Amino acid sequence: MKILKILLIVPIVFLSSCASIYMNKSQDTAEEIILSMNRGEVDFPIEKSAVPFVFHGEIIITSSSVSRIWNGLVRAGFTITNPVVTSISPVVSDDFSLFRSSWEMESFFKNTIPPNTYKVTIEGIDGEVLMLINRDNRQDYFLLGLKADAK
Amino acid sequence: MKKVLIFITLIFIPLFLYSQQSRFDYVEGEVSIKRVSGELIKAQIADVLNIGDSVITGFDGFAELSLENTSKISIDSDTVFIISKKEKQGQKKNIFMVVLGKIGFKFDRLLNEPDIQTPATVAGVRGTEFTVVSSLDGSALYVVNEGSVAVESEGTLVVLTTEEGVEVPIGEKPGEKFEVKIGSVDFSGWLDKGNDEFEKDPARVLSDVTEKLVEYADEATRFFHNYEDSFSMLSEMRENMISIEKEKGSEAKSEYYKKEIFPKETETSNYVLNYRYFALSALSLRRYVLSSMYIDMKTKYILDTKNPIFSKFLDEYEKFLQVYEKNVVPFLVEADI
Numbered sequence: 001m002k003i004l005k006i007l008l009i010v011p012i013v014f015l016s017s018c019a020s021i022y023m024n025k026s027q028d029t030a031e032e033i034i035l036s037m038n039r040g041e042v043d044f045p046i047e048k049s050a051v052p053f054v055f056h057g058e059i060i061i062t063s064s065s066v067s068r069i070w071n072g073l074v075r076a077g078f079t080i081t082n083p084v085v086t087s088i089s090p091v092v093s094d095d096f097s098l099f100r101s102s103w104e105m106e107s108f109f110k111n112t113i114p115p116n117t118y119k120v121t122i123e124g125i126d127g128e129v130l131m132l133i134n135r136d137n138r139q140d141y142f143l144l145g146l147k148a149d150a151k
Numbered sequence: 152m153k154k155v156l157i158f159i160t161l162i163f164i165p166l167f168l169y170s171q172q173s174r175f176d177y178v179e180g181e182v183s184i185k186r187v188s189g190e191l192i193k194a195q196i197a198d199v200l201n202i203g204d205s206v207i208t209g210f211d212g213f214a215e216l217s218l219e220n221t222s223k224i225s226i227d228s229d230t231v232f233i234i235s236k237k238e239k240q241g242q243k244k245n246i247f248m249v250v251l252g253k254i255g256f257k258f259d260r261l262l263n264e265p266d267i268q269t270p271a272t273v274a275g276v277r278g279t280e281f282t283v284v285s286s287l288d289g290s291a292l293y294v295v296n297e298g299s300v301a302v303e304s305e306g307t308l309v310v311l312t313t314e315e316g317v318e319v320p321i322g323e324k325p326g327e328k329f330e331v332k333i334g335s336v337d338f339s340g341w342l343d344k345g346n347d348e349f350e351k352d353p354a355r356v357l358s359d360v361t362e363k364l365v366e367y368a369d370e371a372t373r374f375f376h377n378y379e380d381s382f383s384m385l386s387e388m389r390e391n392m393i394s395i396e397k398e399k400g401s402e403a404k405s406e407y408y409k410k411e412i413f414p415k416e417t418e419t420s421n422y423v424l425n426y427r428y429f430a431l432s433a434l435s436l437r438r439y440v441l442s443s444m445y446i447d448m449k450t451k452y453i454l455d456t457k458n459p460i461f462s463k464f465l466d467e468y469e470k471f472l473q474v475y476e477k478n479v480v481p482f483l484v485e486a487d488i
Contacts (some may be wrong), residue, residue, distance in 0.1 A: 008242050012425070032241075051183075051191070054443070055449070056449060057445075057472070058441075058442045058445050058446070059438065059442070059488070060442060060446070061183065061185065061191065061438070061439075062181060062183060062207050062208075062209045063181055063209055063215065063227075064181060064210040064211075064212075064229060065420060067210070068447075068449060068450070069446055070447050071450075072446065072447065072449075072450025072451060073449070073450050073453060074451075076450055076453050076454055077454060078450075078452060078454060097279060099395075102472075102476055102480075103476065103480050104480065104483075104488045106484040107488045108488050110485075111189070111242065111485055111488070112488075125186030135170045147452065149453070149456075150453055150454050150456070
């Protein structure tokens with residue numbers, strides 16, 4: 001009986017610790033991206049952004065357009081001063097409406113946003129962002145979506 | 152004899168299909184293909200494009216396609232190119248869409264010459280070498296190196312011949328033809344001018360693009376209704392055919408099928424081709440033109456969201472999306488997204 005309990009508990013503990021590691025790494029990636037942006041550096045955010053990419057209600061197809069987003073934000077002087085991660089959780093099917101309540105965004109989330117994607121919200125004194133961070137098959141973490149607003 | 156015919160058919164049909172395909176001869180920088188199935192892949196040399204596929208180049212991207220082994224298409228950076236098809240005067244016609252950016256065409260004795268389309272224009276070509284540029288404000292520039300191109304917009308046709316060009320603002324008739332010295336046209340400068348026009352009055356430019364979206368949506372709706380009517384008639388005719396077979400035999404049935412049903416089937420499928428063509432044209436405006444405008448505006452005004460220029464733009468943006476979501480989305484499928 002004791003052995004059976006251990007056999008049941010070990011995988012549960014293992015899986016929950018994996019999920020916790022993935023969440024922590026997603027959070028780290030999100031924070032690093034924001035800190036780079038705050039310093040006016042676009043290389044790291046661009047490198048960490050994958051396509052297709054969601055920017056507010058838009059589905060972006062090319063890396064060039066994603067580069068334009070980061071360059072535009074930095075050029076405008078957008079920063080998240082004293083950033084604090086306020087929430088992190090796995091993406092669920094209804095999350096498309098956080099970007100736009102539309103059939104195309106719903107279809108995009110259903111068909112294109114892969115499993116192992118987390119939504120991370122970061123707030124600062126002057127702005128807030130919602131980011132979609134995905135862990136790919138090679139255990140790398142990438143940004144798949146961004147919503148950014150100044151306060 | 153029959154065996155020879157079958158052999159010839161088997162040999163020549165694949166060869167004909169092969170020669171009709173567009174194939175990547177050269178790829179440099181960021182060049183992506185969005186397949187009609189919805190898949191997004193990195194373009195590679197020897198990749199083949201099919202009807203409904205899009206090619207999207209990044210700021211460092213460049214690609215060359217060959218068509219029927221004799222013709223060439225050069226796709227510059229920051230360009231969106233779509234191969235589409237529609238029915239025109241009873242014929243299925245390939246449409247090469249230049250949604251944004253710059254494309255050079257060099258056509259040489261094509262079996263089926265395509266039409267060229269930008270958000271502002273449609274052009275017919277004949278044995279020609281020319282360049283088409285489509286800017287963010289929706290306007291188009293045609294420059295002909297050799298041959299002739301007939302550019303149509305808002306019901307007005309302008310025929311360009313060698314070393315002639317024309318500008319067409321979206322929603323307007325073509326401007327005056329002008330002479331060009333080949334090699335001296337500043338295409339990048341012209342594209343920058345389009346961006347400047349957008350920056351001057353983003354809401355007005357977007358409003359012009361919305362009008363074009365409404366046109367596409369109206370045409371999609373019209374062809375969809377035609378399709379519904381045609382399909383309903385086709386269903387009745389098919390039922391009729393069963394009665395004819397019962398009453399008059401299989402020969403009468405075959406005759407009825409050949410004379411009545413087959414043309415109706417072709418007509419019905421052409422309506423589908425056309426409503427999808429207009430819906431996908433509308434989608435290309437939404438995905439590439441509106442999206443580029445939004446990125447520029449959202450990032451530029453992120454610290455100044457109350458700015459009236461941005462507020463007016465956002466109002467137009469929502470208007471565009473209302474039209475799109477109400478009048479275009481019903482004709483799209485998930486793979487289009």
